Amino acid sequence: MSKNADTAQAILTRVGGKANVVNAYHCMTRLRLTLKDNSKVEQEALKKLPGVMGLYDNNGEIQVILGPAVDNIYEEFVKISDVHHEDAIPENEDPELTEKPKITPKSILKGILNAFSASISPLIPLFVVIGMANVVAAIIGPTLLNLVSDTDPLYTNFYYIGQAILYFLPILLAMTSSKFFGTNRFISVALACIMLYPDMLTAIAGETGYTVYGITAPNVTYSGQIIPILLVVWVQSYVEKFLNKFVPNALKVLLVPFGTVAIMLPLEMCFLGPLGFNIGALLCGAVLGLYQVAGPVETTIVCAVVPFLTAFGVGRPIFFACLTTLMTTGVEFAYMPIAMVINNFIVMGCCTGYLIKTKSKEQKQYAITSLVANALGGVSEPTLFGIILPNPKTFLPIIIGGAVSGLYLGIMKVGYYSFGPSNVLSVIGFVSAENSANFINGCIAAALAFVVTLVAMLVLYKDKDEAPKGK
Structure with a gap:
């Protein structure tokens, strides 16, 4: 074997x-x-x-x-x-x-988070593609090296990659969410295509507006949106079940697919789509409002506890709200810089300090494995669950390192612009076509997270086998 x-x-x-x-x-x-x-x-x-x-x-x-x-x-x-x-x-x-599980606020929240996770997680590689394409465009374009203009085909090639994936994101989400909700994948994709169809959107945005079965469709653009299509596919799952239950077997091939689309058309264009868009807008407003009110205080607090939020899965609702902000505005300040970049460097600083301080050969080996997994693979769980959580003495160094780097993030207003690798190269997410200083400040914040946490570990951490001084 x-x-x-x-x-x-x-x-x-x-x-x-x-x-x-x-x-x-x-x-x-x-x-x-x-x-x-x-x-x-x-x-x-x-x-x-x-x-x-x-x-x-x-x-x-x-x-x-x-x-x-x-x-x-x-x-x-x-x-x-x-x-x-x-x-x-x-x-x-x-x-x-x-x-069937009992319906409680906790079960509802868990169901929503599971739907987001199952739908978005398979698309993470594409988010990385968007990030890397934007980074290449920023490097060769006027923002950094100025090798080509922003109208040069070499620049637009990479720029269009990111924009195309982002534009058709609802279609990609229809594919992944259909699996979670158990719908016909092709019907889900067709419903997403309808939401993005140029002639439909032009008619909706026209002076006279556009009606579906006599109901006026709100003027909403769905490209790059996450929540609207998830709501559509969720409701589609119930429509399909209803039709499959009552339509005779001999007519199912004809009536279930067409009936699903016919029923979903006014629901998605007049109710679910606009509702999802407004929910996303509210989430964006809440996250941005929190950052604008609290600023450096918010980033300091969140950064100090982000490894624990990650370990216990508490950060998922925050992540999805901020992902909506990132996809809508093109930049996110309150959580994504911390969760996607700084968390890794805090954990690596803690792991390096533990590697130096522990006297156990077995634990040193484990620390080396964990550090490599984090630095090269972007996987923090081995350190979180194998080193940090079992050792409360690591908590204070982590909080100190996180607080210092978070304070710097907030003061310098560092934003996260695009997905990059989750390892040490995650700082690529700080590259901005409009603000070249953002990348520099992001790298400084990441360095602070690693160095301050490492130094705090070296000064404050005592191994379990290490005797107190004077004894």
């Missing part, structure tokens, strides 16, 4: 065997398991497995932190556990598993 197969088998054994596994999927670093009985999980034995960097229970979902190797281990896990590939849940007659 291969190393990945051995790891997958060892994990399966320690979570109660395949009879205990209901569902398995994974993100960039974690194998995520839904189990029948979590009490069967041998947590300590699981944590000690080679390749396992940590274990986290997220509202009953067991997350095994594996780092970049998770893809290959997941493939082996699926083969031996008899679960469906990706996130499909196998049929199960257990009433505890098939019973």
Whole structure:
């Protein structure tokens, strides 16, 4: 057996065997398991497995932190556990598993966050493409090196890449969200295409306006928008279920697809689309308003606690609100510079300090692995769950390093303009075609995050085996 197969088998054994596994999927670093009985999980034995960097229970979902190797281990896990590939849940007659969850504010919030995560996460590589294309355009264009003008084809080639992906973002989101909501993917994509159809938008923006079944459609532009299409696909899932339930089998091929589009047309153009647009505008206004009122105070506080927000998933609602701001305005100041860049450098500073201070050879090896994973792979979970959370003595250095770098971010008004790599090159996100100083100040903030956290670790952190002075 291969190393990945051995790891997958060892994990399966320690979570109660395949009879205990209901569902398995994974993100960039974690194998995520839904189990029948979590009490069967041998947590300590699981944590000690080679390749396992940590274990986290997220509202009953067991997350095994594996780092970049998770893809290959997941493939082996699926083969031996008899679960469906990706996130499909196998049929199960257990009433505890098939019973519909109670609707509570917590479950509603969780459902919204899950919908965002499932829809946006697969598109992260494209956000990186947008960022890198914009960076290349900024470097060769008038902003930095001035090698070509902003009308030169070499410049516009890269500029158009980013703009095209951003313009057709609703179509891409229709593809990913249709999988989460269980809709017909092609119908979802068609509904997104309607929202972006140039003639439709021209008519809506015209002096006389445009009506759908006699209802006036608000003048809204949906290119680059996130929330409107998610609302549309969500409602589409209920329309499709309704039609599939009542339309005779002999007519389903004809009436379900057409009926779905016919029913959804006024809903998306007159209600759901404008509602999603306004929700996005409110989120943008709230985030920008918070930053404008609090400024450096807000960035200082958020930066001081961002590793903990990341570790416990608390930052997801903030991230999605700020992502809407970034996509709408082209820049975000309140959270994205911190979550996408500074967090990495705080964690790397802490990991480097721990590597120097710890006396355990085993922990030094782990720290080296974690540091490489963070610096090159942009994966902070090994440090978060293997070093920071188990060691409260790391908390104060992290807070100090975060506060100092966050204060500088706020004072210098550093903005995040585009997605780049999540590793040490994440500072590329600070490159701006309009403000060249933003990149310099962003790099200084990142350097402060790393250096101040490292120095604080060296001064304040005491290893568990280190005896106090004078004894």
